[in-house]
Amino acid sequence: MGKPLIKSENLDQKAYQIIKTMIENRELMPGQKIPQEKLAADLGISRTPLISALKFLEQEKLVEVKPRRGFFVRLFSLEEMVSIFEIREVLEGLSARRAAESISNGQIRNLRTIFEPFSDTRDITDFQAYSKADRKFHNYIAHISSQEFLRSILQTVNLVSLAYLYPTKEGLIRLPNETIGEHIDIVEAICAHDPQAAEYTMRHHLQKTSNHLKHQINSKISMIKEVNSE
Amino acid sequence: MGKPLIKSENLDQKAYQIIKTMIENRELMPGQKIPQEKLAADLGISRTPLISALKFLEQEKLVEVKPRRGFFVRLFSLEEMVSIFEIREVLEGLSARRAAESISNGQIRNLRTIFEPFSDTRDITDFQAYSKADRKFHNYIAHISSQEFLRSILQTVNLVSLAYLYPTKEGLIRLPNETIGEHIDIVEAICAHDPQAAEYTMRHHLQKTSNHLKHQINSKISMIKEVNSE
C-alpha cells in the first residue's frame, strides 16, 4: 500500500478509471462509504484529483454525495433498475440503428465473435462468462454507433455499467437460454446493415428485461401484502 | 467585481448554477476560454470549487477541457446539433410518455399556460418569447415525467440547453408558425393522459427538427461543392 500506481498528469482521469473498475468489480461495495484519505494514499495521489474523479463518477451515478458526509458507492433500487433499462431501451435502440448503418466488415467479425462461445450449445452454464460477453456486446455496439456525440452521451450516462450493479439475486436476471436468441437477432440485424431491424430487436430485448424486472417488483409487493394481512 | 456572490458551503454547486446561466445567456460565448482566476475572483470563491463546477459542466457538454490549456465554452457543429436532436427524440419521447402517465391536474394547467400567449395568433412575431416558452415547455415535461432517475439522466445529459447553444443563424431554426401546431399536439396528448400519442407527437416534433437541420447541412455541402468546381 502507498505505492504510486499513477504517474504525474491527469491524475483525476486515471483515478476515475481505476475507481470505476473497483466499483464494477465490487472491490468497493454498493452503499459503502469511500474513504478519501485512504484511497488517495493507496493510489499515491492527493485528495484534489481524487475528489475530481469522484465528481465524475457522481454524474455517472456510480457514486453519490451526501453533503458533509462524503462519497458513497451508489445503491440502486429495483424501481431505479427498471428506469435504467427503460432508458437503455431508447438510447441503445438508437445506438443499434446507427451501428447497423455504419458497421465495417472488421467490426462485423468482432461483433459475431462475442457470442460465438455460446451459440453452439443450448445449455449455457458459465453465467459469469455469459454476463461478461453481454456487457462487452452492449458496450461494443455503443462503440461502433458512428456518431461521436451519441457515444459520449452513452459514456456519460454509463447505463450499461449501472445495469450490472444491482446485487444479483435469484430470479432478477434473465437466464442465458432466454436471452441468447435475442442477442443473436440483434447481431444479425446489425451485421445485415438493417437499421430498422437493429433498433427493433434491441428495443425488444431490453423491453423484455425491464418487463422481467417489473414482474419481480410486483411479486415482491404482493408478498409484502400477504405478510401484512396475516 | 470581487463581491462575494456566494455564501459559504457547496460553493461548487452554486458556482455551477451561475456559470451555467452565464453560458445559456451568452455572457460566456461559445468557444471562449474560461478565465479561472478572474471568474473565481468575480464569484468571490477560490479555484477549487470553481474547477469542481467546471468539471460538472464538462460532463454536461456545456464546457470542454483541453489538457494544460484550460476550460472552454463548448462549440457545436451542425452534425453535433443533429445528434443532439436525435438523442432528444428518443429520450424526450420516453419522457413525454411518462409525463402523460403521471401528470396531475395542477400540472396540466401549468403545461397549457406555457403556449397560451401564442395559441390565438397565427402570426407569432416575438421569436425571443417563443424560444423561451419552447425551452420552458421541454424542461417542464422532463420535470413532470414521474421517474426521478429519468429526470436526473435528462438533467445530466442537459440536451434541452445544448439544443439552444448553437449560434442561431438564418434558416437553422424552424419558424414558430411551423412548430406551434406540433407543440399543441404534444400538450394535448399529455393532458389527455395518452402515453402513446404523447411519445409519438414528441418524437415526430423532434424528428422534424433534426430533419430540418440535416437538410441545412446537405445544402451547405452542395454549396461548397459548387464553389470547388468553379
Add this chain to the structure above:
DNA sequence: GAAATAATTTTTGTATACAAAATTCAATAT
C-alpha cells in the same frame, strides 16, 4: 449499567502554495 454530555479524533470543504507548462512580450537576427 444505560443515557446524556463532553472531549477527542477524523473527515469534509475550501483556500492557498508551488512547480511545471503554456503564453505573452520584448529583443535580436534576417
Add this chain to the structure above:
DNA sequence: ATATTGAATTTTGTATACAAAAATTATTTC
C-alpha cells in the same frame, strides 16, 4: 518589416494547510 529566439508572466495541475462539521470515544450523571 517579418521571423526567430529567449526572458518574463500567466495559468494549469496537484499538493498541502486549516477551520468547521461530523463521528468517535471517554466521562459523567442518574
